[in-house]
Amino acid sequence: MDYSVLDFGALGNGTDSDTAAIQAAIDACASAGGGRVVLPGGRTFRSGALVLRSHVEFHLEMGAVLKGSSHLTDYLLFGGNAPEKMAVPSYENCTYAGKPTHYFLYARDCEDLAITGLGRIDGSEEIFYGEATRWHIEGSFYPRAPLLFLENVSRLTIREVTLSASAFWTVHMVGCRDVLIDGIRILNNLRMANCDGIDPDHCQNVRIANCHIECADDCIVFKNTAHAMQYGPCENITVTNCTLTSTSAAIKFGSESEDSFRNIIVENCVISRSNRGISLQLRDRGHVENVIFQNLTIETRLFHPDVFWGNGEPIAITVLRRGEETEPGAVRDIRFGNIFCTAENGILLYAEEPGGISGVTFDGVSLRLRRATDYETGLHDLRPCAGPACTEKKSCWVYAKNASRTVFRNCAFHEDGTMGLPQDAPCCCEDCLDFRLEEG
DSSP, rough: OOGGGGGGGGHHHHHHEEEEOOOEHHHHHHTTEEEEEEEEEEHHHHHHHHOOOEEEEEEEEEEEEEESSSOGGGGGTTTTOOOOOSSSSTTTOOOOOOOSSSSEEEEEEEEEEEESSSEEEOGGGGGEEEOOOOOOEEEEEEESOOOOEEEEEEEEEEEEEEEEOOOOOOOESSEEEEEEEEEEEEEEEEBTTTOOSSSESSEEEEEEESOOEEEOOOOOOEEEEEEGGGOOOEEEEESSSEEEEEEEEEEEEEESSOOOOOEEEEEEEEEEEESSSEEEEEEESSOOOEEEEEEEEEEOOSSSSSSSSSOOOSSSHHHHHSSOOOOOOOOEEEEEEEEEEEEOOEEEEEEETTTTTEEEEEEEEEEEEEOOOSOOOOOOBSSSSSSSSSSOOOSSSSESSSSSEEEEEEEEEEOSSSOOOTTTOOEEEEEEEEEEEEEO
């Protein structure tokens, strides 16, 4: 059965608040045992925080827009106040346990929940603006409102909708199981800080397919935050047939890594105009293991002198202490196959201690280095970490430290003459055991 929000008093004129009417339609649908809540096309509905419920399909028709309220207090679903302005920018310190203070679309302890349709959900990022530069818009506080915050949801489907103008993580799924995300578009501001695309956090059995994502932070990023340890590791996940653009990393693991990431496949994706391609960023006690990356094209470039983490690396694996007392886990048994990279920096494998990275195989990986900007290249960004923010200047195709059992098989390295790299010395290794370059 359909429940049109217009029948519950929504105006859809883009000005008046429709929060109460939309929430009433959701509640009526759930109370009746389930159905579809419809936002009709050709209208803009203004709303603050909404609570989604079990057995409800929240459907936006073509031309329907759900736009976030212009009042910050309308996102305080559980009361309280906005955090104070950060003393330093979020790219210098954005420690986050995984629990926001503001919400837009919220669900917890649900089953059989869907968000569908060819309409658009707009997060009204502009009301969260802080300081701005030509490269970067900092938020007015941290953390801000995620567009979707979905916790402990079983059988979750998000299909075809467009999600835009998020001021923080766009789709934050915490402890969700049996998830299908198919054919959605995430179109965020490429200058807005912290507006990740899809964040599976302690999630299992997730399929992400056929999506296009543009955002100023990581496009698809696997998390294991401290707040949600009861939900277990991130595992049994596939990402396929996606196109990704990011001013941070297109695919990332971490940096919140309190539990493990395992049994994950990323394949058949195109990464373009990104500050980093793939980043495994282990900073806490969890491990990354049994992960496959295959059939990818990766194009990276530097977006700015020094704002977001990353320096144009197509692939970066780093294992470092977040703080002085942290004991990070390990990255092990990772495979990269049939990948074409065009980048402004080389591949990075960097562990603070021996054993931090082991069993990484590159098979059929092509790396072509070329200058795309006039920014300084060669450095590798190590943030966030307790030690130095970056490596000393290294100009090489592969820079590896404390990486064991690493194999490059049938790989090709090219340089167009603008980088100044020696053709006979593609790799720089420090304290590496069993590091091999093979042919055939």
